[in-house]
Amino acid sequence: MNKDFLIVLFGRLTVAFCSLLSLRIMTTVLTPENYGELSLLLSIQGFCGLLLVNPIGQYININTHRWYDEKTLFCRIRVYRCYLIIVASTGSLLVIVSLFDTVSNLIFACLSLFLIVLMGSWNITFMDLLNMLGDRRSAILWSIVTVCSGTSFSTVFVVIDSNATNWLFGQGIGMAVGALGAKYSLRSFRSKKLENKNIILISRSEVLSYCFPLALATGLMWLSQGGYRFVIEHFWGLSALAYFAIALQVSTAIWAIIQSIIMQFLYPYFYRSVSEGATEETIKNSYSDLLNLLIPIYILAAAFFIVAAPYLLVLLIDEKYHSALVFLILGAVIQFFNVVSNVFSNAAHVRRKTSSLILPYVVSAVLTISGISVLGILNYPITYAAHMLVFSSASMLLIMAFTMNHIIAYQLKLQRLLIMTFVFIIIVFIGSFMPKKLDLIHSVLALMSLSLTALFLLMIFLIKDSSLKRLISNKLVKDDLLL
Structure with a gap:
């Protein structure tokens, strides 16, 4: 327990330091008007995450150990990718509907939100799987990589042109880097026995009884x-x-x-x-x-x-x-x-x-x-x-x-x-x-x-x-x- 806790504590404090440094940089380079735009874009990201991604994510979390025991975990996760693309596309459409008069570069804002919703969802999913299965070190490592790379890319982009969408785009790239790394680390948990590739992620009855009310x-x-x-x-x-x-x-x-x-x-x-x-x-x-x-x-x-x-x-x-x-x-x-x-x-x-x-x-x-x-x-x-x-x-x-x-x-x-x-x-x-x-x-x-x-x-x-x-x-x- 002490070893696990120290790993988590060190990792989260490192992530926290990088996140807080990112906050300081963001408030330094963005004007109040720019930050106001960013907060609205982040609200749309939060809408996609809470309403559309979180219910499925919670369903995966509560079933992770059972699916892993049954050797069906990873084939279920593969089905998830199409759904996340649809969710990210929905977020882009919401930018057009909600922020037409607020955000200056609308097309780039749509692209940035698509990227951060898609990659952010995969990032959280893979990190949660690593953590739930006990691989604390990999979860912490890729969390640190995520926030450090996101801060670095965002800082470079806003130095070139200080606006809300540049910061958001850099964060999306950081999420993608962390997600790819976490996906690589999950390979060690794949069973040597073949999983059932035809199994579904979630049944219609479970969508109606669990996910829909949660959404x-x-x-x-x-x-x-x-x-x-x-x-x-x-x-x-x-x-x-x-x-x-x-x-x-x-x-x-x-x-x-x-x-x-x-x-x-x-x-x-x-x-x-x-x-x-x-x-x-x-x-x-x-x-x-x-x-x-x-x-x-x-x-x-x-x-x-x-x-x-x-x-x-x-x-x-x-x-x-x-x-x-x-x-x-x-x-x-x-x-x-x-x-x-x-x-x-x-x-x-x-x-x-x-x-x-x-x-x-x-x-x-x-x-x-x-x-x-x-x-x-x-x-x-x-x-x-x-x-x-x-x-x-x-x-x-x-x-x-x-x-x-x-x-x-x-x-x-x-x-x-x-x-x-x-x-x-x-x-x-x-x-x-x-x-x-x-x-x-x-x-x-x-x-x-x-x-x-x-x-x-x-x-x-x-x-x-x-x-x-x-x-x-x-x-x-x-x-x-x-x-």
Whole structure:
């Protein structure tokens, strides 16, 4: 376990460093108007990913171990390529429909979005397969190659001509490089016995019962986590959207680092423990362990994120965006509610009852879009829109927790949650006395001090945690299946 965790930790921190460097470069070379355009293009990419790719990707994840045991995994994945081409083409058409008056070079924008949707989907699929099958090193290696090559290509392209589509095109090339490398590494998992080439990826009944409800739910989630950007652009303009979106992107990037470390290390064990054939008691215990382990970790992370927000702003974002501090702090809270909701949503995937995800996302989407629209019509400041996102994401979490309890009756350790909430209050209170404006060097020192303190508290929490020990007791791949 220690070896696996150290590999994941080193890899994700390296990827995080490169990603954050990319963010700094991007905010330096792109004007607010350019970044506003990029945020809208990324919203379309997110729409394709959440509505069209994510449901199939989740279906692959929950069946990876079973298909690998049956020796049908790779022949099923081959069927996936035609679908992804259709999805990428759909994304290109959406650019034409949605951004005709916004993006200057429309044809190149369509090409860039096609590339990043197609290659990004393959990249995630291959990385997830490597990780689920236990090849941590290859998954980490190609993740690092992806982000480094994407940053390098994007930087070169925007130096030649500073615009949103050049940055997006460079990211697409980076995704392609990482996907090809990960595909090469997966060769070691192919069985020497011939697989059934006529098998399908997913049946029509499974599309209707699992993927369609999940697509509806994630489409609604896109409205509350990305689709609102079109509403903000309409009422407040591209420049205002840029300040709003850049702060939320930093929040998303930081939470993505935390999530990716946890998910890459822990989720393969969780999915193995609840894979087909697991007893009812095992499923309930594993799901409860996941909640009792991750929610306190996320509470601790949120506290340090709020305190560190002024220093992250100095380190990660160009000076012209520093007025976005309030959005960054609110973004930390918004993403906390979102990531905890995602943890609860695992019950729907385990039980294959993805229709249960629709209600929480409907509530969040309606509150977000209607609330921001009303604020825009009444000409309120854009900060009110950020507060509306906090309210809608909190509402989603409460409904998600209630709904998932009817699917898997989890047991939360309330004493642990109360203790961590008390720790949260203490950390934020002490942090309120820290200076809010520091230069770059002192901001780095402050972030290092906060990070070391957070890691120390996390180690105390995890060192003898029974939930963690139970989750990692599963073996990811049976040795005899490699023969």
